[in-house]
Amino acid sequence: MNALHILATQSTPSVTSDWEQGLLTMQGDSYPENSFEFFGDIITWIERYLKESRAPLRLELRLVYMNTSSVKAMMDIFDMLEEAHQHGRQVGVDWFYDPRNERVLDLADEFREDCSFPFQIAADG
């Protein structure tokens, strides 16, 4: 069971995974009441990938609004990537945002401040 495919709901983003490509994508708003329940499967997938594969891992994010509990869960994910990076693993994040909404840039930028692995933030389209 290496695949992770979650359809978006009003309060949770869509998630896709590609083990062979080492790619995880998340797109949409994230403000579930119980973020740790929602992010649990994603965290498990990343943990397994970092442990069982030696290939690079890239996160492609098009997240828009996140509530604080989603931010906390996302920080846990970036901490995992940071630790892997410190051990010489190739990891990276690409965060795309709609340039009409600068809040998304602020959000992504605050995460990037705490990461030393490659973390690109780019306007979409």
Added chain:
Amino acid sequence: MDTIDLFELRAHFNKSRILLCFNGPISRSLIEEIGNALKNYLQADHAQPSAAMDVFSVYVEMTQNIRHYAMAHGYDELQSSATVVVARDEESRYLVQAGNMVEKADGEALLARVQALANMDKTKLKSAYKAQLRQPRDESAVSGAGLGLIDVARKSARALDASLSQVGEQHAFFSLRATI
């Protein structure tokens, strides 16, 4: 004469520039549905995308905090009621207000917390937010564990305004207002 004068109520809403209000037991799906209505209102009101997101964000943090509090205290449906108002002030800023019943001691602690946040500038609030983000998670907590209130304070253009109205011996109504 205990009839509700809708016309008068409407006049009051209009005079106070209330865009949206809610009073009653609040569920997870109601938070999403009202949030959706709020997004549509803000769009129709030609709010800047960043302001619209701040208003939505403050609304979500406040109402989810109320839900988490009610669940943590095992409150029944009636006790889990929230009062939520989104309005505009004279300067066309958005006001987001939410209130709920709390244990009196919790209400006093919350007031003190809001006061402490009110004394911080944006830089200090950011440090407080990042410090809170780094706090180890309480295993039983499903929420953002204290991040929500700091986040609301960061998004508010003016210092947060909170009040406490005593209800009976043990309870109080806690009310919080942010300005976007």
